[in-house]
Amino acid sequence: MAASQSNKSRSLLRSGLLVSVCTFLSRILGLARDAALASVLGASAGADAFYVAFKIPNFFRRLFAEGAFAQAFVPVLSDYRVNQGHSAVRELVAVVTGSLSLVLLLVTAVFMVAAPWVVYVFAPGFADNTEQLSLAATLLTVTFPYLLFISLTALAGGILNAHGEYGVPAITPIFLNVSLLVATLGFAVNSSQAELAVAWGVFAAGLVQLLFQVPFLARLKLLPRPRLGFHHPGVKRILSLMGPALFGVSVSQINLLLDTVLASLLETGSITWLYLSDRLYELPLGIFAIAISTVILPSLSRSFAGERGERFAQTLDWGLRLLLLIAIPSSIALFMLAEPLIATIFYRGELTVEDVQMAAQSLQAYSLGLVFMMLIKVLAPGYYSRQDTKTPVKIGIIAMVANMVFNLILVWPLGHVGLALATSLSAALNAGLLWVGLHRGGFHRFSIQWWLLLRVLLLGVALLVGWLLYYQSFDLAWTQLSDWQRAQHMALIVAVGVAAYGVGLLVAGLRMRHLRAQD
Template sequence: MNDAPETGANTPAARPGLLRSSALVGSMTMLSRVLGLVRDIVIAATVGANALADAFFVAFKIPNFLRRLFAEGAFAQAFVPVLADYREQGSHAAVQALINRVAGVLGGSLLLVTGLAMLGAPLVAALFAPGFLDDPRKFDAVSHMVRITFPYLLLISMTGFCGGILNSYGRFAVPALTPVFLNLSLIGAALVAAPWFAEPVYALAWGVALAGVIQLLFQLPSLYRLDLVPRPVWDTRHEGVRRIVKLMVPALFGVSVSQINLLLDTVLASFLPTGSVSWLYYSDRLTELPLGVFGVAIATVILPSLSSHRAAARGEDFTLTLDWAVRMILLVAVPAAVALMVLAEPILVTLFQYGELGSRDVSMASYSLQAYSLGLIAFMLIKVLAPGFYARQDTTTPVRIGIIAMLANMIFNVIFVLPLLFWYNLGHVGLALATSVAAWLNAGLLWHRLRKDGVFRFQPGWGRFVLRLLVATALMAAVAWWLVPAVSELAAMGALRRALSIALVCGGGGAAYLLCQVALGARLNQLRTPRSGA
């Protein structure tokens, strides 16, 4: 990571290749996700999947969902292209003025939202978990924890804003490393603070709030070295702020549709048997591992590049970058989705079946994990297809597509969850399945429109690429299926033996996948970012 100060906002940053940047972000994110798994193992052992655990996961998911809209979703997709324009055309002073005013408007708006949510916590709880209204203990717990966790929205959204600036200047490591502190804070809360609370889940809620403070402070030294520390100014008339708001408002539905669908799952799960919210949480967390490590990493590094190509009218480089991103996603998403399908219950037993989380909870979570795995490829494709619109400052198209996908998700929820006609009630598994189907619809429509606009075009070599991918994935699945012990055998093992057994299975399957790719002609230089005229 280069910490030398920028000489000017309009000076192009010397960027490493997208593969190298993706690897950097991916490695930092991998560290965070590994700690996230440790966090979830500790939480599962501490609170399990009972009524108060359901309440905590709802209270945590509400600000976390809004954070993804404001920080990682709509805001980032609107802010980065506008910042790229200011860097390309303006002075350092102009960039600083934009940052100051965006910080003021974003921070002020979120401060208002946070304050209102804390004052009206019971209304927030009723809105996002209406099924808990019949259980006073659950409902009161959600209301109380919303007041504790909701400031995380303000803190982490401002953290995401700072991270967007750093990413635009090629400083990917610090924003990618920042989520580590959420995991460390929650692990510390569960292991150190929880014994001091009558109900351990409240310690976790305070751990969330503390993490937001730490994550924001962690960004500031890097911004100081760029001489771009935000100095908030409320100015809604600033041209850049107006452009960002214009792009952001419709984008709230665009790139974040999958998150809206997951939140709808939580709302509906509140009406299902106790434990449903927790089962969905644990299965979603495993799906988030490849999505966060690879999908978000590649999406993070291509958005500034795509925005730069658009600002400089490098249309062919824009197309090549998008094609490269889709290939990189498929290289990881396809084997990851198949592996989670094959190894769903063994992985969950290895990670979570300790303490308060029992075998039935693991079995139920494995069903929803398999359902989410069906949509993993689509979830990851959305991450790299949506920037193809936002880098061109087109938010209208993803909004239309997002609304279609969200409505489809609602329809499939009714079909899969409610016992209508001859359909069997799939419960929480139906919620996960509906989300996956809607994600495929979303990704398919995004891809179709990019193709229609001439922005995405298949480059030479796709036939060989797909053949290698399918054969290698099939071999990986066969090896994993052959190596994995029976679930009952895994459950009887100690924690270390379980971990070693699953590591052997995953290592063997991964080695088979890589060796097969190489044997069929894949080479490392094929992963480099292509350039027009190269």
């Protein structure tokens, strides 16, 4: 049994590393994409309009496709795999694909027709600028079909993940970044309608991502003809889990969207500043937290379906320990290097020095909640893998209401920075309540390896902070350096910082076996 658990842990670690590497490549391209967008669009009214039109379908993607739907679909699919066999899985895939496609087509059509009203709801501040409102509505009619394509892509990715094929879904987002880079640098840069050219890049990206995964589903013989099946038992179970899940793991997306609504009421550029800082703080969130969440959800679901409670608790504990080794230094680095990072990646073209400073301030506020936001991604599967959606609903509602209160308290004295800080505070509340519920239910227990974790973190973080403070003592004027000089300095800071942190972990006693074993 011990050998089996060790093998299982090694498999999860390898899968997590695979997803992290693929996601890392995608996120690096994503930063290049955002740097190109910032250079071409700047922080103008047109840029704010595009980011709103891009955020709306992305909000629903994260809320439904990668949030509620993924957390409901994967546990049910895993249950069918464990207890009913391949033919039942094929039937489930067929009816889910057909039913989901119909709903998505209807939603997409409605939102495209109602684009001006949708923009008004999500960015009421645009009402004072009819040209900006009209532009955002036009862009939304082009970008919203992305939701249809990417939701079906998420369905395909959930199927592949449930069958242990983690690499393909992790690689798929690269096509979004490549498509937007081509649209920005190939078409928008010389266009009088730059925002519209980039919007068509979003549309193309969704279609390409979906088509990319089709052959891999066919190889698993899980590409049956879609058909409607709202009365199918599996579909009913998924729907019953999806409703409550909307306020569970996806509550952070609702909070971020509320930030956009309020930011539209602030000075021009606020939406862009929040977008740029959000992109950087989501880098470790996407590379590590979502990677760990991706690999442990199917494992937790199988453990629960097979009534292996001890393995369930061990897998969750492993995920939390591995996450904190990355989350804590990432949070510290983002806070201490906020302005240098923003300047290195985004400062060129239409972006100004003031834009860099303002985006850096909101990045620091976001970084305070990074650890908690990452914890949510690992703690939430502890509920959804057991098909418990009621508890995350209650917690999600509490966190969302708290975020609204924090927003209203902080937005007026701190502006866009207050919105980012409110998100961090509500994430802390959300993560804390999720953990308390799992611990009280006996689904998470601290293993003896937590003492080692605390020891290695103390030394590793001390060396990292010492290095960052030393480099900051040179007081570099980052916005006065050339692109190449900024890149050189940042590469040195990151390389030495990672090495210092790693040496600290090793000196304090961390070894690879500690990342694999689940004692």
